[in-house]
Amino acid sequence: MNERQGFKFIAIFLNMAWFASFVLIPGLMVVGISFMTRDTGTFFSPPLTLTQYRELLDPVYAKVLGTSLIYSLNTTLLCLCVSYPFAWILSQASKHRRPLLLMMVIIPFWTSSLIRTYALVILMKANGIINTLLLAPGIISEPVSLLYTDFAVYVGLVYSLLPFMILPLYAVMEKMDLRLLEAARDLGASEYQVFVHVVLPLSLPGVLAGCIMVFLPAMGLFYIPDLLGGAKTMLMGNFIKNQFLTAMNWPFGSAASVFLLMLMGLMIIIYFTFSRRFNRHQTL
Amino acid sequence: MKQWILLICLVLISVPALAGQQRLYIYNWTEYMPDEVLTAFQEKTGIKVIYATYDSNESMYAKVKLTRGKGYDVVFPSTYFVHKMRKEGLLSPIDQDALTNYRHLDPALLDQPYDPGNKYSIPYVWGSTALAYNNNQVAPEMMTSWKDLWRPEFKNRLVMNDDLREVLGIGLIINGFSVNETDPDRIQAAYESIQALMPNIRVFSGDSPKQPLLNLEAFAGMIWNGEAYMAAQEFPAIQYAYPEEGAIFWVDSMVIPTGAENKKQAHAFIDFILDPQIALQVCEYIGYAPANQSAIALMPEDIKNNPTIFPDPKEVKKGEFQTDVGDAILVYERYWERLKTGM
Numbered sequence: 001m002n003e004r005q006g007f008k009f010i011a012i013f014l015n016m017a018w019f020a021s022f023v024l025i026p027g028l029m030v031v032g033i034s035f036m037t038r039d040t041g042t043f044f045s046p047p048l049t050l051t052q053y054r055e056l057l058d059p060v061y062a063k064v065l066g067t068s069l070i071y072s073l074n075t076t077l078l079c080l081c082v083s084y085p086f087a088w089i090l091s092q093a094s095k096h097r098r099p100l101l102l103m104m105v106i107i108p109f110w111t112s113s114l115i116r117t118y119a120l121v122i123l124m125k126a127n128g129i130i131n132t133l134l135l136a137p138g139i140i141s142e143p144v145s146l147l148y149t150d151f152a153v154y155v156g157l158v159y160s161l162l163p164f165m166i167l168p169l170y171a172v173m174e175k176m177d178l179r180l181l182e183a184a185r186d187l188g189a190s191e192y193q194v195f196v197h198v199v200l201p202l203s204l205p206g207v208l209a210g211c212i213m214v215f216l217p218a219m220g221l222f223y224i225p226d227l228l229g230g231a232k233t234m235l236m237g238n239f240i241k242n243q244f245l246t247a248m249n250w251p252f253g254s255a256a257s258v259f260l261l262m263l264m265g266l267m268i269i270i271y272f273t274f275s276r277r278f279n280r281h282q283t284l
Numbered sequence: 285m286k287q288w289i290l291l292i293c294l295v296l297i298s299v300p301a302l303a304g305q306q307r308l309y310i311y312n313w314t315e316y317m318p319d320e321v322l323t324a325f326q327e328k329t330g331i332k333v334i335y336a337t338y339d340s341n342e343s344m345y346a347k348v349k350l351t352r353g354k355g356y357d358v359v360f361p362s363t364y365f366v367h368k369m370r371k372e373g374l375l376s377p378i379d380q381d382a383l384t385n386y387r388h389l390d391p392a393l394l395d396q397p398y399d400p401g402n403k404y405s406i407p408y409v410w411g412s413t414a415l416a417y418n419n420n421q422v423a424p425e426m427m428t429s430w431k432d433l434w435r436p437e438f439k440n441r442l443v444m445n446d447d448l449r450e451v452l453g454i455g456l457i458i459n460g461f462s463v464n465e466t467d468p469d470r471i472q473a474a475y476e477s478i479q480a481l482m483p484n485i486r487v488f489s490g491d492s493p494k495q496p497l498l499n500l501e502a503f504a505g506m507i508w509n510g511e512a513y514m515a516a517q518e519f520p521a522i523q524y525a526y527p528e529e530g531a532i533f534w535v536d537s538m539v540i541p542t543g544a545e546n547k548k549q550a551h552a553f554i555d556f557i558l559d560p561q562i563a564l565q566v567c568e569y570i571g572y573a574p575a576n577q578s579a580i581a582l583m584p585e586d587i588k589n590n591p592t593i594f595p596d597p598k599e600v601k602k603g604e605f606q607t608d609v610g611d612a613i614l615v616y617e618r619y620w621e622r623l624k625t626g627m
Contacts, residue, residue, distance in 0.1 A: 040611065041372070043349070063625045125499035145440075147501055148487045230487030231446050234624035245342035246448060247617040 027261075034254035043250045052255035061239070061256070068236040071225065072218035075157040079165040079214045080207065082158065087169035087206075088199075091176070102170075105163050113160050117227050120156055121147060124228075148230035156224040161217060165210040172206030205275055212271050216264050236260055306331045308549040311347075311356040313536070314339055314491070315514075318569040325556050331549050339491060340447075341365045348374055353541020357550040362534045364608040366405045367398040369539065375404040376540045382551045385558035388578035393535060398607075405537035406554050407575035409510075409566070412595060412603060413450055414531035416443075416507035418497060420521045427504060430454050430527045438484045443497060443505035446490035448620040449606060450532060451478060454506065457529050463604050466612035475619035482623065497522050513571025513592045524592040530602035531595070535575070567593070 034052055039045035055061075090101050108116065123129050124146035131143040146152055176199070184194045222237025231238070236256070243253030306329075310322075314337040322333045338344040341362050348359060353374055361369060369375050380386050380402070393407045417427045426432055433442060433454070444451050453463035455474030465471055487496050494515035496502035507515075512524035538557065540550045556562060563579035573593050574580065580588060587593060609616070 060621050060625055060627055063627060064621070067625070121495075121499075125501060127500045143500065145501075147499070148496075226446075226490060230485075231490060232482075232485065232488060232624065233626075234621055238624075239621065242617060242620070245340065245346055246620075247614055248342075248346075249614065249617075 030254045030257050033250050034258045036251045038249045038251055040248060043248065052252045053259075055252060056255055056259060064234050064236060064239050067233055068219055071153070071157065071235065072215050075154060075161060075218045076165075076211050076215045078154060078158045079161055080211065083162060083165040083169055083210065084203075084207075087166050087173055090166070090170050091173035105166055109163060113221075114223065116160070117156055117224055120152070120159070120228060124152055124155075147228065148232075150229065152228040153225045156228040157218055157221065160221060160224065161214045164213040164217070168209040168213060169203060169206040172203050176202050205278060208271055208275060212267065216267070219260065219264070306546070306549055307334060308332070308546050308553055309334045309336070309355060309357045309544075310553070311336050311338065311344060311359045313337060313360055316360065316536075316570055317566060321557075321562055321565055324562070325553060328556070329549075329552055331552065333553075345369065348541050352543040354543030354545070356541055357544040357546045358553055359539050359541060360408055360536050361405075361539060362536050362606070363396075363398050364606050366537050366539060368608050370399060370404050374542055376542045376544060376547060377403050378406060378540060378554070379551060383555045383558060385555050385560075388558055388560055388563070388576045390575050390577040390580075393575045396535070399537070405539045406558070408536050408538050408557065409570070409572035409574055410533065410535040411509045411572040412526070412531040412533050412599075413445065413506060413508055415504065415525040415527055416493075416497060416512050416515070417504040417523055417525065418500075418521050419523050421503040424523065424525070427523075427525045428528055430458050430529050432527075433484065433504070433506075434481055435484075438504055440484065440486050441503045442481075442484045443487050443489055443493050443502035443507070444485055445493055445506055445508075446488035448616050449609075450506065451488075451623075452616055452619060453532055453606075454478070455481075457527075457604075463532055464607045464609055466609050466615075468612070468615050471612070471615050471619060475623065478623060482626075494522070508572075509592050509595075510571035513590070516592065517571075526591075526595060526599045526603075528602075530604060531599065533600065533603045533605050535605075536572075 033044050035048050035050070036044040037047045037049055037051070090098065093101055121128075125131070126143040126145070126147070128147075130146060131140075134140045135143065180198055180202070181194055184198045189197065219235075220237055222235050222241070225231070225233065225235055226238065234242075240253050240256050240260075243249045243256065247253075308331050310333060312335065316337075322335060325331070326333055336356075338347075344359060344361065345365055345368070348356065348369065349372070353359070353376075366375075383406070386406075389407065393410060394402055399405045415427050415430070415432070417424075426435065426437070449463070452471065452474045455477040456463055456465050456470065458477055459470070459473045461467075461470045461474070465474070486502050489496060492511065493505065493507045494511040497505070497507070497515055498519055507524070509524055512522060515522040516524070538554050540547055540554075544550055557566070558576060560576055560578035560582055563574040563576035564582050567574045567579065567583070568587065571593060580594075
């Protein structure tokens with residue numbers, strides 16, 4: 001018994017130490033640097049200032065942020081549209097087919113997402129698989145531009161983030177009490193009414209969790225717009241990277257990171273407030 | 285008990301093997317050295333090579349600067365980064381007497397202003413950034429000047445390097461300025477020219493500008509000569525052209541950071557690379573000209589006379605080498621952000 005507790009202590013301690021040294025401390029350093037001044041010799045130096053945050057108000061950065069938010073928002077909506085029916089089918093599938101379907105969602109993610117992005121390049125390039133297949137039987141007369149378009153960016157983002165939407169949706173749908181659906185039908189509800197008044201509200205926590213899990217990483221996956229979109233737009237990720245590496249303006253890059261962190265924190269707070277209210281509503 | 289054993293196993297796995305073998309940590313550009321050369325070095329000297337890569341001088345510099353180069357024994361910065369790193373005391377002196385193959389180096393590339401007397405750097409290869417096109421789509425006479433990139437025929441068909449110094453550099457060149465301009469008004473003029481070029485640009489390539497040309501997504505653009513050489517090996521329609529205004533040139537050197545722990549092994553490696561046979565092997569693989577004149581003598585005629593690798597000295601004279609622009613980099617960055625946000 002004692003040994004078990006010792007193990008528990010070590011396991012928790014290791015986790016905490018890990019988070020403290022690789023998440024908390026670097027995070028605090030970023031916050032600290034964001035109040036410093038740019039210095040080419042040492043990257044940043046003491047005079048404390050708020051200049052960096054004031055500079056973030058420049059309309060150019062509002063545009064960078066706006067573009068990033070639009071990409072993330074559209075990706076989230078597209079993921080939701082694709083995942084919702086799929087998760088429903090998955091949850092209604094027979095018990096022995098479900099593991100197979102789940103595996104099909106998960107297996108591609110055992111490969112690095114960068115490699116999968118390069119694979120999409122091979123599919124979509126002008127002399128790639130899709131264009132060759134369409135050209136051969138004469139469906140099109142010259143290659144369609146797929147790569148380096150917004151279309152390619154969304155294909156890449158949705159493909160990379162799909163499981164983060166499917167899995168939370170599946171988790172709530174699987175637990176859904178099917179008797180509620182039967183009751184609704186018995187009481188004369190049409191299929192549409194059953195969906196809007198029963199299925200949708202019950203799956204809402206999954207929708208919210210999925211949206212958060214897709215939206216936040218979508219802000220950071222800047223290499224997908226770079227590789228598939230041709231790096232013609234600047235997103236928050238590229239912007240922060242350029243500030244650190246090219247401009248060697250660490251304080252400004254840090255300020256942008258802190259701002260992004262606060263924005264994401266705000267979204268998580270909104271999510272928790274909503275889900276708590278929802279749970280209370282449900283227990284009533 | 286089982287859990288404890290598991291834990292001990294985990295700790296053991298995460299501790300690196302404490303073998304007494306000699307090691308050498310190399311930090312180089314991607315696709316910049318054939319694996320065979322590293323294997324040959326390991327076989328010859330018994331020193332184990334640990335190889336890591338970077339895709340820009342900036343990311344290499346940030347790492348070396350933060351750790352004072354501890355963890356890396358040989359690094360390959362470009363001209364103006366050698367200058368910068370030397371000034372900041374990040375480079376350890378190189379003992380030329382320990383390099384038996386030093387005499388093979390091309391004197392034209394030695395004793396340059398960025399490192400007088402080559403106390404801290406040994407040139408590795410040199411190359412240029414100029415025009416590329418696919419001659420199935422583009423006639424050679426359509427690609428003779430940087431200004432040709434602005435031709436309306438190229439709408440949405442160009443590939444450019446995802447490098448602000450080089451892209452804004454073209455804007456500076458066509459306005460008649462130096463690629464190392466620090467005057468904000470002139471950089472603004474360059475920005476305005478590049479802004480007019482944006483509708484022609486299909487892709488900014490950060491990793492490999494030859495790919496969009498090989499994929500037939502782009503018909504022309506700017507490219508490094510080694511990338512053009514490699515692309516032409518795969519697809520002979522890809523041509524390389526020196527613009528009449530002059531190309532952008534650079535030299536990449538081998539340096540030993542101050543914090544390097546295996547300086548003796550690093551010297552052995554640099555000397556190995558200076559061996560003409562090895563320099564030849566490197567050149568044939570990466571398509572950049574070696575800084576090694578004895579290696580050039582060993583080359584087959586078709587490589588020696590390949591203008592993509594070895595430009596006419598007249599072209600080199602017309603061209604310009606990049607230097608450090610200091611704090612003006614902030615002005616470049618500002619305009620780069622504007623270009624990419626369309627403002």
